[in-house]
Amino acid sequence: MLRKWLTFYLQCWRPYRYRQAPAGLADFVLPTLNAAFFVRLITLIIVSYIVFGTFLIPTYIKGGSMEPTYKRIGVNFCWRMRYLLHDPQRQDIVIIYYADKVLLLKRVVAFEGETVEFRNGDLYINGMKLDEPYVKYACDWNLPPRKVKKDHIYVVGDNRSMPIEQHKFGQVAKDRIYGAPLW
Amino acid sequence: MVNKIRISSFIKPLLPLLAVIAAVLIWYVYFNKTDKELIKEQLYQFRTDVSKYAGEGMAQSILKCKALEKLFDKTCHVNINVDMFAGSFSPEEISSKAMYCRSHCASAAVNFYNIKITIDGDDAEASLTASLDGASRDGKRFNEYRELVFSFKKIEGKWLIYKIDIHQIIEK
Numbered sequence: 001m002l003r004k005w006l007t008f009y010l011q012c013w014r015p016y017r018y019r020q021a022p023a024g025l026a027d028f029v030l031p032t033l034n035a036a037f038f039v040r041l042i043t044l045i046i047v048s049y050i051v052f053g054t055f056l057i058p059t060y061i062k063g064g065s066m067e068p069t070y071k072r073i074g075v076n077f078c079w080r081m082r083y084l085l086h087d088p089q090r091q092d093i094v095i096i097y098y099a100d101k102v103l104l105l106k107r108v109v110a111f112e113g114e115t116v117e118f119r120n121g122d123l124y125i126n127g128m129k130l131d132e133p134y135v136k137y138a139c140d141w142n143l144p145p146r147k148v149k150k151d152h153i154y155v156v157g158d159n160r161s162m163p164i165e166q167h168k169f170g171q172v173a174k175d176r177i178y179g180a181p182l183w
Numbered sequence: 184m185v186n187k188i189r190i191s192s193f194i195k196p197l198l199p200l201l202a203v204i205a206a207v208l209i210w211y212v213y214f215n216k217t218d219k220e221l222i223k224e225q226l227y228q229f230r231t232d233v234s235k236y237a238g239e240g241m242a243q244s245i246l247k248c249k250a251l252e253k254l255f256d257k258t259c260h261v262n263i264n265v266d267m268f269a270g271s272f273s274p275e276e277i278s279s280k281a282m283y284c285r286s287h288c289a290s291a292a293v294n295f296y297n298i299k300i301t302i303d304g305d306d307a308e309a310s311l312t313a314s315l316d317g318a319s320r321d322g323k324r325f326n327e328y329r330e331l332v333f334s335f336k337k338i339e340g341k342w343l344i345y346k347i348d349i350h351q352i353i354e355k
Contacts, residue, residue, distance in 0.1 A: 098352055099312045099328040143355065155353070170355040173330075176345045 012036035012116065044132070055080050059095070059103060065157030065167060066105050067092070068136050070181075082180035087111075088153065091134075096155065097178040104168065105181065106155035107134070110114070116154050116171075118143035121157070137161035146171075157164065215272055219300050224305055227342070229254055229333075232294050235317070237290045240354055242286050249280045256336055256345040263349040267347050291317035295331075305337040312352065328352055 018148040022028035031037045036112060057078040064072040078095045088094050088108045096104040102156070108123050110116045117124040123132060139160035148154045148171050158167040216224070232251040235244070254275035261272045268280060285291070293308045298311040334346035 096353075097297070098292070099314050102328070102354070146355075164355075168353055170351070170353040172353045177353070 009039060012039040031145050035088075043123050057179070059181075061105060065169075066093070066107075067159040069134055069158045070105060077182040078179040080179035083177055087174070088177065088180075091132075092180065094153075094155065094180055095178045096172055097176045103178055104155075106157055107168065108153050109156050110148050110149050110154035112152055113150050114154070114181050115145045116143075116148060117145040121160065132158075134158050135160060151175070218302050218307065218337075218342070222300050223298065223308055224296065224300075225254055225308060225335070225342050225344070226295060226311070226333065230295055233284075233291075235285050235288055235291045244282065248282045248285070251281055252278045254329045254344055256338065256343040259344055260346045261349070262347070268344045287320060289318045289320055289322070290313060307335040307337075307342060309335065 013070065023060050023178055035161055036150075044087075057080065059076050059078050061070055061072075061074040061076060070076075083094075083178050090111070092106060095108055096105060098104050109123060109130060115124075118141040121141050123130045139158060141160060141164045151174050152171040153174055154169075154171045157167060160167065229251070232247045232254070233319055252293070257269050258273060260278060261269055261277075263269050272280070280338040294316070296312045296314070298309060300307060300309045310330070310332045311354045313329050313331045315325065315329075318324045329349050330352050332346075333344055333347040334348075335342040336345050337343075
């Protein structure tokens with residue numbers, strides 16, 4: 001029985017199994033509504049639901065905190081498997097789970113136990129200035145040194161042209177890392 | 184017609200059995216709640232009682248704040264970086280503080296996401312992300328997110344809140 005169903009299922013994916021070869025463009029583009037077509041359609045829906053609902057979450061970027069690396073408005077995918085086997089590295093771009101349907105796109109700059117500080121717009125980790133070629137806009141941020149808590153990472157956006165109070169950055173629990181952008 | 188008679192005569196002897204199964208299912212769903220479900224119920228009750236929906240009257244506000252008292256232990260410690268709301272409070276004090284907050288808001292909808300509950304004997308902890316969405320009396324809109332950790336203690340079969348930690352999701 002199972003073998004019979006499997007054979008039928010595999011045949012559904014063979015071109016022109018249940019229809020004639022396309023005669024013209026319309027015949028090529030428009031599907032023939034037969035059993036094979038619906039089997040393929042249902043398969044596609046199920047696979048898309050699993051892939052785009054679990055592993056590759058479609059995301060809409062709204063906000064300029066990662067400019068110019070990411071534009072103010074854009075579309076991307078969150079690849080949830082990126083940090084399944086290893087932790088993020090310094091200067092990796094990660095997606096943080098913030099609340100219900102809100103995710104934050106930020107860059108990792110420090111790890112637990114490290115000291116983070118901003119001096120005249122420069123970022124210092126453990127007292128050493130961090131080279132940040134991705135920061136294109138000048139800033140004058142000042143933030144006293146603070147230690148990153150256990151099981152936390154420190155994230156900042158690339159766009160620091162706004163006042164420090166208006167930029168959402170800081171330490172966040174590691175278990176809030178949702179994934180990484182696909183591109 | 185023949186078929187109908189056959190089906191009814193087949194089901195009739197099974198009716199008492201079906202009734203028993205239905206009763207057991209109802210009992211299981213409504214009365215046999217796990218500790219996690221009971222804690223979640225308390226959290227949802229808290230969410231409902233602190234939310235203020237547009238057009239809510241004074242009487243309803245008082246009733247909600249009064250209902251809030253039942254969710255807390257004799258003393259509840261609140262950790263938050265706002266002096267006015269930090270400290271140890273009795274259920275009555277929490278209720279009056281909730282009333283004070285409600286009087287300053289035209290609407291305030293609280294929602295909980297990503298609830299994680301850990302139970303250790305008669306103690307439990309629920310960590311979650313909370314959103315507060317609403318508007319003040321002068322029409323200023325707000326939409327805030329915080330990380331909350333509720334500590335519960337089981338007293339006489341009821342899970343009561345004795346500690347609330349509120350902090351920023353991202354701390355500078």
